[in-house]
Amino acid sequence: MTGSDEERAAKPDAGAADSHLLQSGAPGRGNGTPGEAAAARRRMPAALYGLTPPVEAAVMAAIEADRPGQVRALVEPLHSADVADLIERLDDEPRGRVIDAIRRRFDPEILSYLDDSVREQVVELLGAQDVAAAVKELDSDDAVDLVEDLDDDIRQRVLAALPAAERVLVEQGLTFPEESAGRLMRREVVAIPRAWTVGQTIDFMRTSQTLPDDFTELFIVDADRKLVGMVALNRLLRTNRPVRVTDIMATDFRSIPPATDREEVANMFRQYGLVSAPVIDEAGALLGVITVDDVMTVIEEETEEDLMALGGVGEGDIHAPPHETARQRIRWLIATFVNAVIASTVISQFEASIQQIVALAVLMPIVAAMGGNAGMQVVTVVVRALATKHLTAANALRVVGNELAVGGINGVVFATLLGALAAWWFASPGIGLVLAGAMVFNMIWAGLAGTLIPLALARFGLDPAIGAGPFLTTTTDVLGFFSFLGLATLFLL
Amino acid sequence: MTGSDEERAAKPDAGAADSHLLQSGAPGRGNGTPGEAAAARRRMPAALYGLTPPVEAAVMAAIEADRPGQVRALVEPLHSADVADLIERLDDEPRGRVIDAIRRRFDPEILSYLDDSVREQVVELLGAQDVAAAVKELDSDDAVDLVEDLDDDIRQRVLAALPAAERVLVEQGLTFPEESAGRLMRREVVAIPRAWTVGQTIDFMRTSQTLPDDFTELFIVDADRKLVGMVALNRLLRTNRPVRVTDIMATDFRSIPPATDREEVANMFRQYGLVSAPVIDEAGALLGVITVDDVMTVIEEETEEDLMALGGVGEGDIHAPPHETARQRIRWLIATFVNAVIASTVISQFEASIQQIVALAVLMPIVAAMGGNAGMQVVTVVVRALATKHLTAANALRVVGNELAVGGINGVVFATLLGALAAWWFASPGIGLVLAGAMVFNMIWAGLAGTLIPLALARFGLDPAIGAGPFLTTTTDVLGFFSFLGLATLFLL
Structure with a gap:
């Protein structure tokens, strides 16, 4: 890789060299041969939604024809959110058949995406054992969100079927008030000691087996797990190995007590355009993190609640009887x-x-x-x-x-x-x-x-x-x- | 740093060693002396909002007393979102005085946070020259968002006062249809060539002067800037230097054509719980990125629009005459x-x-x-x-x-x-x-x-x-x- 290649990749438009903005040079595009254009189109995703009407019709036909193998083959490539939509749109009887068809390899994420009334029914269809297996796979915030909505009876059975470590986490989550920051937060955070350098941090991340699937910042904590700062991953990547993490950490973050109402949390994210914020206990110790995608759901639900309340409609969804x-x-x-x-x-x-x-x-x-x-x-x-x-x-x-x-x-x-x-x-x-x-x-x-x-x-x-x-x-x-x-x-x- | 320190920081609760979840061990906390607790409380942020009633009252008093220096001293420590709130809540006359007081060091972000009717007035008060200086500092999506709402007359003057590179970017943004993905996207993306290794990428990031302030993923492009994959920063950090970026990139992302209606974009983010998505042109070339925080605003505005429409209220805000x-x-x-x-x-x-x-x-x-x-x-x-x-x-x-x-x-x-x-x-x-x-x-x-x-x-x-x-x-x-x-x-x- 030569220097000029690097230059071209990072700043593809030479005319923008004096700008900090990376331009895509759109005006110069589209001059390829028809063959090239067709190839490009084939590489492009056809639609933003996976559950297209033809796919939906094919699933319906496979259910009608009582071919569970075909149903499974059609449903499995779909995103879990699309599977949830499909399940919601079906009547009770075909819904049960789809669940039966995909039961063996049921993606736990599907449960997170279902509307409440349909979720209850799917949980019944799956049974406590399969639901517990699903909960085990979810992030802690999604697991709590799922378990808190279950009826007492099935909730006890699901909790009993969970491994001890997961059960403790979910039960801890349930101790926070409903609709609070404590329920909303994800427990999976990456916390590193204040004494580390950038190099040590990167080495740790390359070898650790316990990191969460996805994260965008590190939390710097002292020996008592008190939060002292945050480092965005892009900041870490731009810094040379010998620099200490405390030298590049941000300390002007806003921490959220776990009892904070989730509407307050949403207002704070909206007010300051935040992407994530730590939740800390009274002693200042890090409990978890709330991210903007969770808050997006809250903002939507709260606005939706106001809209429904003003229209004289209580809770409930269009799938309820x-x-x-x-x-x-x-x-x-x-x-x-x-x-x-x-x-x-x-x-x-x-x-x-x-x-x-x-x-x-x-x-x-x-x-x-x-x-x-x-x-x-x-x-x-x-x-x-x-x-x-x-x-x-x-x-x-x-x-x-x-x-x-x-x-x-x-x-x-x-x-x-x-x-x-x-x-x-x-x-x-x-x-x-x-x-x-x-x-x-x-x-x-x-x-x-x-x-x-x-x-x-x-x-x-x-x-x-x-x-x-x-x-x-x-x-x-x-x-x-x-x-x-x-x-x-x-x-x- | 010993191995056991590392272990403690990453997994502070030894009992959770068999779990992939990092626990905060909250039950064991809160046993410190009263003095320790008080000290911890002092370190904690007092409130989630910066613009407290006492601060607001002090600003009012300083305006009344006609002390611009004091107004400036009170307003400058505030987050730009809080300054925007303050400006919105004031009547016309004190509003003008606050603008005069902070004009010299006016934070451009304030403009992004203002409601439309107030923003128009503040733009008038600032004048085209100062507004152009502010637009120059903003990210491309915020700049377009600001300029598109200006009256034709002042828009022309602001555009004329912009440096050529910024003007081209803003004008390109304005060529996309209103409320489209093209208007919503940020142009500042980090695109790297497909031939690079993790090590080359990290070295580039450590030396480049042209990176955007904040980003959470890298885009992998070919020689024609066609998008071939995405790498989340945490994935990059976990990977050893000799590995090629194409070996760790995700290819199952969903790309958005720039003409897509922003409500469709929001539905896609909501449907699949996305954090960011690339915008690509017809040839598959990377144009920019849309992030969840922009989408959050869209979802809120669209739900709000429905709510207002159902309540028989058109556009408009509570600050309009x-x-x-x-x-x-x-x-x-x-x-x-x-x-x-x-x-x-x-x-x-x-x-x-x-x-x-x-x-x-x-x-x-x-x-x-x-x-x-x-x-x-x-x-x-x-x-x-x-x-x-x-x-x-x-x-x-x-x-x-x-x-x-x-x-x-x-x-x-x-x-x-x-x-x-x-x-x-x-x-x-x-x-x-x-x-x-x-x-x-x-x-x-x-x-x-x-x-x-x-x-x-x-x-x-x-x-x-x-x-x-x-x-x-x-x-x-x-x-x-x-x-x-x-x-x-x-x-x-």
Whole structure:
């Protein structure tokens, strides 16, 4: 290897020699012969997903034809995540057949990728013995994640079937609170003594049989396993052998206590764009590491939870059976039911007015709907701003003020529009004015309640994503009906 | 360094010698004297966030007192993400003062962390020259991300102020479609020739001045810069010097074409739990790398977009001025308005019935509200299942069937409840029966429309998160009012 080869490989574009950026020189490409291009295309992966519709169809056909060998031959080349998808999409009976076909060489990773309701079923199908064998193969964080979701009965059987060393690790993991950093962390870390040099470290890594499969940094610890620094692998590789690891280690890392809520962990990773962070105990000793890919799952799940909560859906996935789903969704429907009945009692107070001017019954849902939807816009924004810490005590007052202004602006816009429409429709300027007044009032209220209700719920330690919607729509319905029917009773009768 | 020291550091818990997992031995900890514990606590980071309320208050006070030197002294030790948070939380006037105070040593990373509306303002305050200086310091993906959001005018000025090499890179990045893998990728990659050994690679890394700041893998390329494999740094470190990199490289990686939509990229990372993936052109040449931290941002933004769309909120952040926010939210309110007016025209067809039985006006919002909320639950689940590819053509029919069943179950539950309540309230079994019938009908409709509307929108290439809500509530309102008032007119008059 000559120096010029090295130069070309590292900085392929000579024009970029004065830049620290490595360019790929894309503009100069694509001039090869058609044959070369075709060869290149053959080397390229055809699709980003392994489970293509033809593969799926072929598996289905093999199941139908009851050919377990063929099923196995089709499924085995797939990535475990794709196998999990396939299992999820199948109905109960073919699902069982696929499990039977691949049972002997079941990839434990498949379990990590399955949705909860399907995973339970697959665990039943596999049995405690096979599940324990799978858990043994997983990284500690995935193993804990799998075991914590099992029903008590099967969990005990799986734990009993585990070798002692793995059982201790999993049981230790389960001692940390649910959804905490302790549950999230991987125990497999590479910790090296502070006295070592770069050369000693590299020699150790070349001979050690106990290293985890994958890691991107080393942790420097003292004799008590207290964490003193971190070294990224690329830093280690750039440094000459005699240099001590303490001379190249980073000490400005952020350590996480194991009891930290996983949402806090996710916020920290997001805030500082971290790739990994150590978990340390009260004495400063290294317990494990949390990496960005675990945090990615958390961020997605937490955002998803907020989204589902705002949409009135609890936990649950699309693979759950209907009676289970119906049960999970009933809480929000009960809230809606109570809300609607309260709104109805308000309307019933004005029965006499409605009987005299039936146009009121025609128009009253408009005020409630506009207020409710404007308010849910505010709730959506405020819930997310709270979750991502964009909304704090420092700027709460300004946000409330802004939302009042937004409610006022759109209130006036729609009051004008609707007031004119109603006045024309029922040939009564009075009805138009009353509708406009109720609209402005309810839209401003939506801005105020949409900010204050989530803030108050968060203040009392409740999840604003779950409670704010029902509370808000109750107030906008009640006030919408009350203001419109009340103003009409006052001024039109 | 003796062998036993090495052993202790790498496997601090002797009891775990038979395990491949490194244990932290937490149970044995915490036996030190109180003094030791206090010292340990002092070494521990106090909080996960740098921008604590006291720091924020001190900055405010320094701005009030007009002491730029003090502002600078307080802000400079903060992480750039915390400085961005601070700038976002300030009003316009103090914001300008903070920018003036830190202008001389402005950390370019701050710009990457700012919300769009605030970033625009800060860019204005800094001026094109200072922004160009900042862009020069950023990684290519962050630079493109920053420049693409600028207004045309200031973008041209910033590009003109950039050195030629950086300008070419940023302009190349901008040639890829918005929200594509090409915009997302970092150009700074370490590519080495396939002929090298581990030793040559390490020697190159020790002497090269052109390596990016941070990386976790090497790309192996041929003479045409075609990608032939990847080597994780930890694999390189574990391998002896004479081994060739082609012997330890992974070839089962997934490459991404630069035009791939970033949501597809995110789905791929999520699906396969990837940490990084190369971007290659049509000829197979390496263009850049996408890493999980960039994808984390995408996943969060895409989920957030769905959440905001379902809540009827367009783009925008809590820092935007009220008239801007009002304008962004008006589209959903217009949809609500149109929906409400359509529902009102349905009600107006039954004015005569309402005048005879005013109880109908009292009860009719309940049917509409229950149908609307049950339907939005379904829409929420289906929109997310579509986005995460849990819902495909293969299982669409089963999901529709499940949702019909869920609607039927909860429809019967609430029909019984509400029917009994209405019959008792208005002392009329007929009203109870009519309400119950309308309720079952509307809840089943909600299940059907809640699945079919998002599926149809997705089929026509429209975003189901944006359109499904308004469509759905229009149908549930219209059918709710129509079925209830219609049944009442048929059977009660």
